[in-house]
Amino acid sequence: MSLADAAAPPPLPTVPATRAGRALSFAARHWWLTLSLLCLVLWTPGVLTLPPLDRDESRFAQSSKQMLETLNFIDIRFGHVPRYKKPAGIYWLQSATTAIAGMGDKTHIWTYRLPSLLGGILAVLLCFWTARAFAIPEVSWLAAALMATSLLLTAESTIATTDAVQLACVMGAIGVLLRVYLAARDANRPQPTTTTVLLGWVALAAGTLVKGPLVLGICAVTIVALIAWDREWRWLKGLKPLYGVPLTLALVAPWAIAISLESHGAFYQQSLGQDFAAKLAGGQESHGAWPGYYLLLVTFTFWPAILFIAPGCGAALRRMGDAPTRFLLAWAGASWLLFELVPTKLPHYVLPAYPALAMLAAHWMLTPRDDAERPWQPILFVLAAVQFALGVVTFAMAPALAPIYVGSGLTWWLIALGAVGAIFGLTALILYLRRSVLLAGAFAVLAILVFYPTITVGAAPRLTELWVSPDAAALIARHTVQGDPPPILAGYTEPSLVFLLGTETRLTDGAGAADNGAFQGGLALIEDAERPAFLARLAELEADAVPVDEMRGLNYSRGKKVHLTLYRVTATHDVTVPPAE
Template identity: 25%
Template sequence: MSLLFVLLLVLAALRPLSVPDEGRYAEISRWMLVSSDWLVPRLDGLPFFHKPPLMHWLQASAMAAFGVTPWTARLVPASAALLMVCGLYLATQRLATAALARRAALMLAASGVFLIGGQYVNHDMLVAALIASTIWCFALSLLHGERPHALLARAGFVFGALGLLTKGLIGVALPGLVLLVWITWTRQWRKVARLPWVSGLLLFALLALPWFVLAGERYPGLWNYLFGVQQFGRYTGTVFNNRHGHWFYPAVLAVMLLPWTFFIPFSAPARKQSAPSATTTIASQVRSLCWIWLLAILVFFSIPASKLAGYILPVLPPLALLAALGWERVMAGRRHAERWFALLALIPVGGVLLLTVETNLNQRRLSLDVATTLAAERQAGEPVYACGGYPYDLPFVARLQQPVIVVQNWPSLRTSARDNWQRELFEAGDFEPDAARAILQKPGQLQAAAQHGGAWLVTPVNTSAPPGWKKVQQGRVWNLYTSGAKGPVTAQDESLPRCYGHGDEQGKP
C-alpha cells in the first residue's frame, strides 16, 4: 500500500495544472501565501467565497514549506487520500479482521479514482476524507459497547468541523444524513443520548465558527452568498453547468472502483454457514452502515440537476469494504488468488499512467508556454492584462505578485454571463467594489494601456491582434503581447469586437 501512495506522489509531479479547477484553486492558495491574507481566499485579488478556506490554508502552508509548484499544491489531496485509506483500514481492523482491512485498503488505493482524485487540486478528496472520518468515528463510538467511546465521538466532532471548513454545509450534512438513517435502522438512539455532546459541540464550535464569524463581520453578505447561492442555490437550481440525468451517478459508481466493483454484489452474507469466520460474520450493523452510507449519498447527489463525478467520492470507503467482503467470499482459499489480485490491481494503475501521459501531450487550454515567457521577460510591477478569456493557470506559473487586469464589457455581462469565469470574477468583485474597479476594467482601458510601454496582454489564439500591441509569442492556446507598438488606434479598432466577442467561449466546465 505504501508503494501505491508513493506512486500517487510521483504522478502528482508529472503533469501541469489542469484548468480551470486546478489553476483556480492552486492560485488562490498561492495568493494567500503571497498576500499574507489568511482570512480571505482570493481569485485574481478578489474575494472568492465559493468554499470556506481550509483547503487553501493547507495548500498555502505546503507551499510555504516546500515551494510553489503544482506538486506541493497536490500534497493536500494526496494526504487526504491517504487519510481516507488509513481510516478505512483502522475502522475495518477494529470491526472485523486485519486481513479484511488490508484487502479493503488495497482495493481503495489500487483504484483509478484514488490515483486520480488523490492528485487533483480541488476540494473533493479532502472533504470526502473528512466526511468518511466523521462517519467512522461516530460509528465506532456507538459500536464500542453499551456506552459510546467518548474519545472517538469527540474526534467525530472535530472531523465534522473540518469538513464544514472545507466545503461548507455538505461537510456536516452528509455524515449527519448517513448516521441518522443508520442509527434509526439499527435502533441505537439510546446510545446517542450518551455521546459527549457538550465537549463535542464545544470542540466543533471552537474549530468551525471563528472563520465564519470573522469573515461574516468583514463581508456582511458572505453567509447568504456562501450558503444561499453557492450551496442551496446550486443544489436546487437548474441554471448551473454539468447537468446530467439520474443515471449519472450509478454509471460513475460502476466504473470508479474498477475492477473491484464486480465483487460488490457478492458482499452479502451466505445464507448457510457451517463454520462462520470473523470475515463472513462481520456485524450486520457494519454491513448496513456500508449500504446506507452508499445509498444515502447516492440519492442525495442524484437530486440536483448539476452533477460532477468528484461529488460522490465520499462513498469510496464503503464501496471498497463491500468489494473486499465480496472478494473474501468468492476468492478466499482459491489457488493463485493473491496473484490474480495483483494482476487486477495493475489495470487501474496502468490506466492512470496512460492518462497522465496523454494529459501531458494534450495541454488544451493551458497557458504554460506564454506564462513561462512572461515570467522570464516581465519586469516587476509591469501590469498584465487579459482579454477574451481568463488563463487560470497563468498567475500561478508566472508567479505574478499583482492581479491580472481583466478587460471585458462587464456591465452587459451581468445580464448575459452563464456559470463561467466571468460570473466568478464579477461576483467576487461585488465583495470589494473598489478593488474590482481596478481589476475588472472596460475595453477603453486596454487601448490606453497600449500607448505606454511595460504592459503585457494575453488573449486566446483565435482573436485578432489588438491595435497598439506587439505580439511576443503565439502559444498553443494563448497569445502574448507587449504594449508600445507603433501605429495609431483608429475609431474602428477601438471596439476590438473580435477580442471581446470571444469572452463567453471559455466556459466553466
C-alpha cells in the same frame, strides 16, 4: 428474503492458506506502511508531473498563493475578486505546504497538491481503521487498498482541490459513528473512549472548515437511515453531543465569525445563499444531470475495485441483520441517494460513499462461497466482469490514442505500456471468472499501477494542444524584458495562466486590454475573438501595438480551439489615468 434468513449469522471471512493469502496477511500486519507506499507509488507521479489544471485546481492554488503573498489568512480572493465558495481550511493547508516545501517559490503547483496527497493517504489509513471496528485485518487492508487504487480517489489525490482532504474528514467522523453504533447494538463490544469520540467531532469540525456542511450531511443521512431502519435513536447518546457540539463550534466559530466581519456577511450570502443553494435548486454551471449519473460513471471512477463491488453489494443483502453490514448499507445507500437527487452533479461528489462499498467488496472477497447465494448473484458477478473489461479497454487505449488527436501523435511505447496494463487486467478478469478472487485483486492492482502513471507521466505531457497555459506562460516569459509591467490577458483568461503568470496579471476584454496597454505598455495576449475590439480601441487611443508571437491550442475547459497573439503595446502619454479594475 425471510426475516430468519436476514438475521442468520453471516459467513465469516477467511484468509486462504496460499501464497497470496500469506502476502495479504503480511501487508495487513504492516498496514500503515504498505498502504502508504501503495498510495505514494500510484499518486506521486501525477502530483509532480501534471501542469496546473483548469479550473478548480488553479483557482484553489492561486487563492492559496495570495494568502501567502498578503499574509491574510481570513479572506479568500482570486486576483482582486472575492472567492466565497468554500471555507478557508484547504487554503490554509495549501499555503502551509507551499511555505514549507516551496523554498520561497510559490509557483510550483506540486506544493499546493501536497494536502491532497497527504489527505488521500490519511483517508486510506482511516478506511482501514474504520473497517477494523468489525472486520479482520485482511478485510480491512483489502478495503483500504480498493480505495487507494480507485481512479476517483487517485485523481483527487493528485490535484490541489478539497475532495481528498474532505474524504479523510468523512472517514474520521464516520469511523467514530460506526463504533458508537456497533457498541450500542452489541453489549460485548467496548464503548469507544471519550477521546476517540471527541476526535470524531474534531474530524467534523475540520471537514466543515474544508468544505462546509458536507461531512455533517454524510453523517446525518447515515444516522437518519439507521434510525428509520432500526426504529431506535438512543444509541446517539454515545456520541457525547454535550461535549462534542461545543468542541466543534469552538473550532469552527473563530474563522466563521472573522470571515463574516471581513466580508460584511458576503461570504455566507455567496457560499450558502448562491453557490450551495444553486447546487440544490438546479444544475449549476452546466453540471446538471439526471438521477443515475453516478451509476453510469462508477464503472470508470471506481475502477479497478468495480470488479468486486456488485457481488459484494449483492452478498450484503443476505446479511442485513448483521449490524456492520446494516451500517455500511445505510452509509452507502443514503449518501448515494442524496447525491443522485441533487441536480448539480460532478463525478467526485459521490466519493464519500465509496469506502462503504469498498468494505462490502472486501468482505465478499474473503468470504467462503456457499449454496445460500441468491439467484441474482451470478448476474452481479457477470455484470462486474463486464464493467471491469470496459475499464481495461478504455485505460489501455486512451493513453495511446489521445495524443493522436490533441497531441504529438502516435507513440509506440505508450501502446506497449497500455498492452502491459491490459495483460494484467485481463489476467485479473480470468482469475476472477475462475473464482480466484484474491489473485484477481492483486492483478487488478498491478493493472492500475501501470495504467495511471502511463496516463499522468506518459500520455499527459504529449497532449500538447491541451496545455495552452504553460505554453502561453513560456511565450510571455520569452518576450518579457526587464521593467515590463504585469501582462494583460483578453479572451483566454483561464485560472491556470493567472497562477503561472502572477497575481497582478490583468484580466479583461479586448477594449480593456487596449486601455491597460495604452496606460502601462508591455505585453498583451489577445485571443482571436477579442482582437477586433482590441485593435479598434488602440486606434481610438492612437496607441501602437506590434504582434511579436502567436500560438494555438485547445481550451479544454470550453472545448474550443484558441489562437492567441502576443502584442507589445507602447504606452502613450495621452492616457494618464489607469483603467478601472
